[in-house]
Amino acid sequence: MKMKRITGDELEHLFERQLAEWPMVKNGFAALDSVKIKTVKVEDATFKVQFNPARIRSSAAKIDAASLKARRCFLCDENRPVEQQSLAWDDEYKVLVNPYPIFPKHFTVVCSRHTDQRIAGRMAHMMEMAEAFGDYEIFYNGPHCGASAPDHMHFQAGNKGFMPWLSDLSRVGEDILLRKGDAVMGVANIARAAVVIRAMSIESGAEMFHRLMEMLPVPAGDSEPMVNVLCSKSCREWTISVFPRKRHRPSCYDAEGDDNILISPASVDMGGVLAIPLEKDFYKIGVREIEQIFGEVCYSYDEIADIIENENKS
Ligand SMILES: [Zn+2]
Secondary structure, rough: OOOOOOOHHHHHHHHHHHHHHOOOHHHHHHHOOOOOEEEEEEEEEEEEEEOOHHHHHHOOOOHHHHHHHOOOOOOOOHOOOOOOOOEEEEOOEEEOOOOOOOOOEEEEEEOOOOOOOOOOHHHHHHHHHHHHHHEEEEEEEOOOOOOOOOOEEEEEEEEEOOHHHHHHHHHHHOOOEEEEEOOEEEEEEEEOOEEEEEEEEEEEEEEHHHHHHOOOOOOOOOOOOOOOEEEEEEEEEEEEEEEEEEOOOOOOHHHOOHHHOOOOHHHHHHHHHHEEOOOHHHHHHHHHHHHHHHHHHHHOOHHHHHHHHHHHOO
């Protein structure tokens, strides 16, 4: 059976079509042009802070079991807006334009079936998409660290280079801890710690990723370690950045008064773009706030390096 893949050109056409035919998309992307942005440097890290009111639905999404049960799943075919068109990737996924964008071009890749958000067995798909889509990074939010539909499997795709993470990483680099075949695994510490996997083939990259997922702790009641994942391909090499997470939301999310900041960090935040839905928070957020937020929700460099080194001693 021939596999149905999607090229960057096909994505471009879908985007243009939806922009022309669906006012919500037209307005959503037009709003990005006038959005307020500021840059905050935290040591070697660059953070672009974006005041983006439309993201309130994601930042404040209720994802407890009762709330999920009470709502219609907005990623299922029958509940999506009639204007929303899709492109098929095999029988497994459909690609949609994200009507609540952060990126100049922003897509959601949804599973064709209503099935839980889980990365197990799907890294190869992410890597294939990173290759086929071309100018996009593919990202994944674990069910308890940023996904606003933890009950329906989905990735997202956004313009390559929009998130500052990879360019910061290319200057600072990572410490290599493991090698297998054409893949290497290292840990980087650039205002937040990440495991960086580089691979020349899908097989070795996906194998290294799933090996990492077996090393990381799984919180009680969860089915996988808490992670945000970015995946892209340039030249012949894939780069998979995995941000292991300790916590879904930082303490400022529930804080009263002046300490309150409505931010629910996900892959895009890990990538260095903070989409802030409330204007008061846009002005408030600076070096100290960013350090505190990432310090609370991410594992430290030492914690991650210890996990990987201990798992590989035996
Ligand atoms: Zn669904």
